[in-house]
Amino acid sequence: MAGAELILGRILGFAGDPFADGPGAARIDESGGVLVEGGRIVAVGAAEALRAAHPGARVSDMGGALISAGFVDAHAHYPQTGIIASWGKRLIDWLNGYTFPEEMRFADAGYAADIAGRYLDLLLAHGTTTVASYCTTHPAGVDAFFAAAEARGMRVVAGKTCMDRNAPEGLCDTPERAHDESAALIGRWHGRGRLTYAITPRFAPTSSPEQLDALGTLWAEHPDCLMQTHLSEQVEEIDWVRALFPEARDYLDVYERAGLLGPGAVFGHCIHLTGRERMRLRETGAALVHCPTSNLFIGSGLFDMGGLVDEGQRVGLATDTGGGSSFSMLRTMAAAYEIGQLRGRALHPAELWWLATAGAARALRMDDRIGTLAPGMEADIVALDLGSTPAIAQRAARATNIWEAVFPTIMMGDDRAIAGVWVNGTRVRGG
Structure with a gap:
């Protein structure tokens, strides 16, 4: 042959x-x-x-x-490569103190290209061949990431991170720009070779109801794309969502009302879920992504792996760099094991390996191709x-x-x- x-x-x-x-x-x-x-x-x-x-x-x-x-990393932030392992912050402080200042630099297309290449090479050095990454609000940063992945032949998922409030002015777009710029990027990259686009509201606190509705409309227009965002990472975040969206039944309901829940939805963290949220996630076929090194590093909480998989949830594993403190899926498996021990469920090595390969591929609805x-x-x-x-x-x-x-x-x-x-x-x- x-x-x-x-x-x-x-x-x-x-x-x-x-x-x-x-x-x-x-x-x-x-x-x-x-x-x-x-x-x-x-x-x-x-x-x-x-x-x-x-x-x-x-x-x-x-x-x-x-x-x-x-290895398949189902949730990460390539723009946070340079700030990985930064000291002493919880989620909201992390965003304001480290993430947003670093993401402002991605207005420079050359800087974005340099970090994208560095990040993907670090993944390959650690045995990760597929990743789902958030980019920044800058379309050029999305272009840089997809171009770097295409040059390396990698299967990746990515999208423009959309925010129109509670973030620096230089990182905010509008509902219209979020829709139109994302649509243009979908036309340019989605389905090209091994590239998949994910419609990407960062999380509910940084998107107005109007922006979430616009992105729900976009997903309805492009249902073969994925949709990725964050859900119930820290208790302070959940309280913030409750104050911003008082009409919603819970955090997940904010996304569901906007048309951002269903097959192909990929939710990072999912630590502090209500019973209703767990039921709706399972019923709709959405994916939950466990980010154990990040959850420990930022002090978010302990993911209920045993309970969630027992009830039939679709679960994957991820580094969540740079909130996660390692590019390695081996280290991520180790952290998942340690969290499992704290929750009273010692994960078998076969279960850990499945989460980092076939399980994460299943979360991204790619288990017919990779994993x-x-x-x-x-x-x-x-x-x-x-x-x-x-x-x-x-x-x-x-x-x-x-x-x-x-x-x-x-x-x-x-x-x-x-x-x-x-x-x-x-x-x-x-x-």
Whole structure:
């Protein structure tokens, strides 16, 4: 098979959802292979059988590395790359003290392009091959992000962040501009190659009812786009929403009244939900995105992973950089585990890995294309060294099963664990 590449190692795939079907839904072949050609996965199976069936394929033997679908980060802010790990703020202070001053700089298209490239390269270095990012209110910042992703062949989701109040004048647009500039960006980028547009009101406090209505109209005009925003991150935020929208039954109702709830809606955080909100999120097929490092770093609260998945919610995982304190989905999985422990639900390594790959892809309604290793899927792949540091290696050496070997990398791993990255079938890291 001319032009094909056979990647060998310990192959991790999913035959189902480990939350619903148990850890056995994750399958690891200790001596397996993934055959890639033309940006797609052609076959997955035993290494020797694939070698024999495809003698002309170029072989990348990753030894004992774990071969997985690339990580999927379902909620992030690329403009906050430069302010990650800034000290001492809660959400509203974070926005005013760090985020808004930094986002003002994205009026400069050259600055936006520099940060977009830096950010995506940092993701690839950490094994993340797909991200859903908020941009700024500047259309040029959206152009910069999509152009950088297109140059790297990455599948990404992004949108112009819309705000018309409670933000600096230089970052505010209007209901009309939010609609029209977003519509122009949809026409320019949505569905182009591996790019998807998300209609993006930052969150209810920074959008007037008129702007939210305009964006709901825009989504009705372009229902194949996603819609991303924030929901119930901190208690002070919820009180603020209640004061700004006294007619609404709750925070989620603000979005629902504007036509911003339904399949394809992706809500970040979702920590302090009411029973009615949980019911409506499930009924409408919206996605909830857990941002554990951010929730800990900014002091937002503890996401109810066990309760939400048990009631059938569509849940993904995300770094939420730069409120999140790491670009690494490994560190994000570790934080999700720690929060689960505090909530009385120790997440199995298979569940954590699913959240960072297939689960996050499902949250973005892309699980038919990315998130697991299976024939026909797009070839976004990561190889992980399960002994990347002395501390990890000595623990993995004592493992009595594969998950005991994987778990130390989840809890202590970083970019040093990334032995190889393939984007759309092309190797971009390692080798």
